[in-house]
Amino acid sequence: MATVIEPIRADDHAAMDGWFDLTLRCQAHDTPDLPRLSRRRHALRLSSPGFERRAWAVRDGTEIVAAAEVALPLHDNLDNGFADGLVAPDRRRRGLGTQLLAHLVADARAAGRARLALQASEGIATSSPGSGFLRAAGARLGQVEMRRRLVLPAVDPRALRDLAASARRAARGYRLVQWTGPTPPDRRTDLAGLIARMSTDAPQGDFTLEGQRWDAERVRRRDAAAAAAGEGRVVTAAQAADGRLVAYTETAVPPDEDDIARQDDTLVAAEHRGHRLGLWIKLANLDQLADTHPEVRAVDTWNADGNRWMIAINDAMGFVPISRVTDWELDLTRGQSGTTAAISAAASGP
């Protein structure tokens, strides 16, 4: 019997619930030691500013047994898309993943996209079904990221204080600016400039990505979406003598996700590097996190394998590796040489 792939609409609560249940089942099976997605964040999964998001489900009766989603950037990277797929653990190796991926490929091609980026979660030294699947689908490995965790409170707070004092001395002439929650309106333009640099300066691996376009309004909408998802945000920036922000670090506190905070961006503008600003703002932000969210019991961060400066800072702070993420790119322009014959055949339709 042919597999029926149906759209999931954001206002279809039964479908959204079924997709959430499938996500939790897969997380418990595939990554039992990592935090679970919260229901609140899931509810907003199809509505993030700056992206068009679509999702599809495969059902057995009323139960959703597989699902897939695609996010299409709207401000920049108009040739690219980001995709993800899940098949219930007891339904794997029967071709469902291939059929869903073929559907994603057809949809992204129809939207004019030339590439899809996908990820797989791995153990530190073991590979996952996701990477086996993506390799078999014809995707190309573009980058490997290590997930590192800092358990709080820090084991040696005195060592961290000494580290912060030496970083502060090296960063003489700069001033810290801190906030929690949405970016203050008078800081949005500076922050937009730094976030845009993050998309060009952080290692992108072997991917075809262009710099992101950010302005104050996009920062405002991004912050509003995070607040709507119940996500706390803790930010430390460094201000140069001329008053402009030249470095920032952001930590997100997702609701109901095992009290594990997520380290998001950290960037020092190129012309201000070499003054230990990166270490200084990260340590100051850790203090701010402890003050404002005492319930947080760990912070997780993701670093591309080639990002030795960021890794050196995280090592110094006491982060330790806990798992890996592999980042893959699927070329949608090359037909059967870019994707496997099975996917190309299914994606080009009857």
Ligand SMILES: CC(C)(COP(=O)(O)OP(=O)(O)OC[C@H]1O[C@@H](n2cnc3c(N)ncnc32)[C@H](O)[C@@H]1OP(=O)(O)O)[C@@H](O)C(=O)NCCC(=O)NCCS
């Ligand atoms: C990855 C995933 C979606 C695959 O779903 P699936 O329905 O089992 O995939 P298929 O049956 O279509 O597999 C197609 C091919 O991929 C490869 N593959 C799939 N699972 C694999 C595994 N565990 N190890 C190695 N190769 C694998 C095989 O070549 C397979 O063909 P075969 O069964 O004839 O050998 C599923 O394992 C899953 O939900 N994993 C967790 C989420 C995830 O990692 N998603 C990756 C991003 S899309």
